[in-house]
Amino acid sequence: MTQAPTLRRFPITVHHRQRGRTILLEVPEGEYILRSFEAQGEALPFSCRNGCCTACAVRVLSGTIDQRESLGISKELRAKGYGLLCVARALGPLEVETTDEDEVYELQFGRHFGRGKVRTGLPLDDE
Numbered sequence: 083m084t085q086a087p088t089l090r091r092f093p094i095t096v097h098h099r100q101r102g103r104t105i106l107l108e109v110p111e112g113e114y115i116l117r118s119f120e121a122q123g124e125a126l127p128f129s130c131r132n133g134c135c136t137a138c139a140v141r142v143l144s145g146t147i148d149q150r151e152s153l154g155i156s157k158e159l160r161a162k163g164y165g166l167l168c169v170a171r172a173l174g175p176l177e178v179e180t181t182d183e184d185e186v187y188e189l190q191f192g193r194h195f196g197r198g199k200v201r202t203g204l205p206l207d208d209e
């Protein structure tokens with residue numbers, strides 16, 4: 083009789099900047115980091131849980147994540163070290179820090195709003 087292989091567990095450090103806390107937990111290989119932290123009693127920022135809204139965005143300080151399901155973050159920002167914890171799996175020991183509210187959103191879309199307010203032609207536009 084063969085035994086099922088035991089999953090590896092990786093140490094994950096999250097610097098939760100908004101709360102002024104550093105949290106270190108072990109997350110089993112293949113598990114979403116956000117969900118594993120919640121299951122261990124540590125809530126982190128989130129909204130959609132589907133890799134779309136960027137509420138769970140972090141900056142990776144060391145280590146690598148598999149975030150192939152991240153739809154809400156551009157390839158360029160992923161290359162700069164941003165990740166979405168709701169759809170991120172650690173590939174080894176990892177250290178990240180939470181981002182400021184809307185930081186990733188502004189980095190991705192801010193240039194599109196640089197020309198001022200979008201005009202709709204409705205009377206409220208001129209108030």
Ligand code: FES
Pocket residue numbers: 127128129130131132133134135136137138139154166167168169
């Ligand atoms: S919670 Fe929305 S992208 Fe992660």
